[in-house]
Amino acid sequence: MSQNPLNACLGRRDSLLHAYTFGEQEREKLDRDGHFVLPGVLTPDAQENLTRSLSHIHELSRTPTEGHEPNRFSAEYDSYLESLIAHPQMLELARKVLGDNIRYDHCVSLNRPGGNGGIGWHSHGYSDDDPSLGFVRIFFYVNGFEPDDGGLKAVPGSHLYRDAKIHGRTDDALREGWLAGKTHPETNQPLEIEALFAPPGTVALMWTHAAHAVSPRKPDSDTRWCVVYAYRNPGRPSGARWITPEFEQKPIPGTEGLMSLY
Numbered sequence: 001m002s003q004n005p006l007n008a009c010l011g012r013r014d015s016l017l018h019a020y021t022f023g024e025q026e027r028e029k030l031d032r033d034g035h036f037v038l039p040g041v042l043t044p045d046a047q048e049n050l051t052r053s054l055s056h057i058h059e060l061s062r063t064p065t066e067g068h069e070p071n072r073f074s075a076e077y078d079s080y081l082e083s084l085i086a087h088p089q090m091l092e093l094a095r096k097v098l099g100d101n102i103r104y105d106h107c108v109s110l111n112r113p114g115g116n117g118g119i120g121w122h123s124h125g126y127s128d129d130d131p132s133l134g135f136v137r138i139f140f141y142v143n144g145f146e147p148d149d150g151g152l153k154a155v156p157g158s159h160l161y162r163d164a165k166i167h168g169r170t171d172d173a174l175r176e177g178w179l180a181g182k183t184h185p186e187t188n189q190p191l192e193i194e195a196l197f198a199p200p201g202t203v204a205l206m207w208t209h210a211a212h213a214v215s216p217r218k219p220d221s222d223t224r225w226c227v228v229y230a231y232r233n234p235g236r237p238s239g240a241r242w243i244t245p246e247f248e249q250k251p252i253p254g255t256e257g258l259m260s261l262y
Helices: 024-033 044-061 079-083 088-098 171-176
Strands: 035-038 103-109 119-122 135-141 152-154 202-207 212-214 226-232
Touching: 024 035, 024 088, 044 079, 044 103, 044 226, 088 135, 088 202, 088 226, 119 171
Parallel strands: none
Antiparallel strands: 035 202, 103 226, 119 212, 135 202, 135 226, 152 212
């Protein structure tokens, strides 16, 4: 698969994140809301490298061919993105959420150029009937977003329903459909849509069952560079585990035990 030649000299141990706080209170907020935002924690070097790598993926994706899916299998097409799977700071963050026993699930680019239509409301599933097994997505919003310009939207508390089939084409459709009459299982407050804001270099954590959507990107805006890495506790099959057999067997430093299904 194609590799970005500019990434060849990048060291896997290069700093990825500034210092941040994610302790008991932050974990409680993630568990209550379903998402947690760490504004501006990506280092300048990481932002530069990610922009270069995601630009590379974007160009590859402009001419798709059969069996060639750079967006969905992004880490398999770029050496820097591959190197972040087992980056010590990445694994430290994932284990703060999931505990020590984790598996890598996928790496997907979510680049949205100006004029992109965004995406409607949806959720994902994993171990829907067993909340002891977690699945978290770690979003890197390299150049950030405004709420009304390619912005991530969420419904705090929706993840606690563990519903993998939440759907709504628009905010109103969600309010009139799945959201109607629902309250937060812990606070008993009505569920409401929250539009998030992300300055450049933001990292966002989200439990897989959380309802989320993305607002359209304005026509005159530049590309919103974003990539998501997903990790989970092993124990159930994952419907989103986008790894080719060749990549699963590739001897990537630091991934021992991370790539297996269980």
